[in-house]
Amino acid sequence: MLNKFMKRGHRKSKSESADCGYGQPFNTITVNHASRTTTGNAAAANSESQPLAPSPAPPPCDNPGVIEILPFLRDVGVSERPALFLRKLQVCWFQCDFSDTLKGVREKEIKRQTLLELVDFIQSGSCKLNEQMQEELIRMVSVNVFRCLPPAPHENTGSEATDPEDDEPYLEPSWPHLQIVYEILLRYLVSSETDTKIAKKYIDHVFVLKLLELFDSEDPQEREYLKTILHRVYGKFMVHRPFIRNAINNIFYRFIFETERHCGIAELLEILGSIINGFALPMKEEHKLFLSRALIPLHKPKSILVYHQPLSYCVTQFVEKDYKLADTVIRGLLKYWPVTNCQKEILFLGELEEVLEGTQAAEFQRCMIPLFRQIGRCLNSPHFQVAERALYFWKNEHIVSLVAQNRNVILPLIFEALEKNIRGHWNPAVNGLTANVQRMFQEMDVELFEECERQYLEKETKARDLEEQRELTWKRLEAVAAQAQLEDMVLVN
Template sequence: MGFQRDSPKNSPKASPKKKTTLQHLFDLDSKPYIGSNLSSPTNGRQSSFGTEYEEILSAISDCNFIFTFTDPLESPSQQELKRLKLIQVLYLIKSSKKPLHERLLSPLMSMVSANLFRPLPPPSNTSIISDLPDDEELLSTFAPIWPHLQIVYDILLRLVLSVDPKTLRDYIDRHFILNLLFLFQSEDPRERESLKNVFHRIYSRFTFYRSLMRKAMNDVFLHYVFETERHCGIGELLEICGSIINGFAVPLKEEHKLFLMRVLLPLHKTKGLQVYHRQLAYCVSQFVQKEPALGGVVVRGILRYWPVTNCQKEVLLIGELEELVENIDPDQYRKLALLICTQITRCLSSCNSQTEQHGVGR
């Protein structure tokens, strides 16, 4: 009898052909989820990390190497490889359907700290600027390491949003928060924008740090007003404060009123007011809207810090007074009318046509 082929009925079921496309391999490479049980058998023994964890730990470890992007000896291909590794870590965190395991937090947060917390370069403009251009980009210095920093900030933001604050408390502590606050001095507006988002999210979720964070920001403002008048991130910090003030309950606490009088109002006197005036005016207006009786304190404070020779600041303050007058208590306005009209009269006699025009318009 010759060789007989098995009939389809009697033959063993053919196993499906495995996909070998690049897309399939990429999908397999990207599938590990971070929240699974860490124990898995390896060579007959229980291993604390499965292969998927070894992969992400390896990627995290590779990301600890810091590139400056200014050293000619650095390899562009290695810089790009690190960027891809950072993207891989971010993807694995985002795609996880289970909570991130605590044993990954330590290497992750160490990597984030190693990349973010660094000495900032000396300011590109060492003088205190009084006449600043309207275009912020003219004052900005863009960090060459931003291709890496951007992804690290995204990783940190994802951790803040997805991990229980009580779990992260061991890693995001007072020292970590103060280091973040220091980075607001960066001259790169992209970094300050990312910092603003992360810092605000920490304030929102880590309720046990709110008092600490408000006090730390107050210290930055006071140091800026009374000592240096040099800080790139005042506008971003005031944006955070504006959101915080918006959530204050009425009647306002005494400490919040002191913040208005001792911190926000003195910010009107600096030479760099025009850089952050929009955010400052919003913060102040929030207080007056919540308690119109504070209008008198605010108007007197602004008049106290009225510039003598800076016409640009005069124009800004005239506009702010106009908005405040619309919200203050009528009884307060009657008491303040003479002071306001006196200041507007001085503006009418100004030799600067722009100031005079705004004074007439009001």
């Protein structure tokens, strides 16, 4: 409870962030916060080099009389709607203070109703938006959406970032307006009346970068809208596709190798899962590099539990697209295999099974030795869920067929682990599953099983003889030491 009060007490209010860009023209809006890093210096340079045309500054927040009541768009003639539409956009420049629910209630409601009317107007398609209307629409969206994000809780207190599921999700105070602004942008993007040639002038690289920066928002509702919007931008503007992929790569690189803190990794991976699904074959070298340099290293951070499901989907999509990548993926998983985190190990085993389902015999043979050495270690894990998850591999028909084809190599690698489980594992379920796997190998090849058993018994006998010899040597040394001590005592007397 104390941590929650500290978190709320240290969070910067939206009214305080007015100095960071609220109520300014789009070309002067500051998106970055001192505690939130940008996607790169290049983005800032690009933002400075490509400002949008200046527009009259919006009315100040502290003057409640600036919002006027305008007629409904449906109540005026078609010829008058473009001008009225622009005036309503100007009304939506007004920035309300959501830190106090009792402050500016009238202005908040007028702006909300105006935003809802704009949603209906764009969705209905009753008036085609000309270029000026589209420019001012994107400008209004930018003024409302692009803002300073509040610092994360660990940045205020200096504590480590925790699992978002362990705490209540943060909700953006201005969400009643922000949600409708996002809806306006989404309706604009999906509208069949939107001309891509005109729209790409205003939904440019700078706009996309600022959208990507907002993925670090702690509000899950906002990230969900951003995910849908960015996906629509990727689908509608083919010219932006390489840029979007590279920008997402840069976010991943910074997350993996520098901060390990970002709220929107799961949502970005969900977008990429759909993008990867649409890759054409043969796969480009650029995409293969993305797999090896970004997706596989994403298995390293501690917070993988938050985004593992979409990450696993992206990785398996690569293997389904090109089965030759299975060896790269499996070796990558082994490289980042957790040593002390059992929950991560269970996730890795589940992902590994999905990858092996799409693996062909040739690729399997390239990596089976290091793979089953690791599986053998998992079989002997004192954490019963890890051992149990590893034994479930033998319930997968495709994996069993691959193992059967290469049993001469695989059984000697894991026979000792199976025997140790039978003789000494504390969990009865693991003992039962291990016995089933042993029986399966025995039915595959009786001679091989007996040979492995003979070698195991010989190894056990040698180890026992070596231990006995070691104990005998120590006893001799103790006897010699005791005799020398006795002789020294006699000489002194």
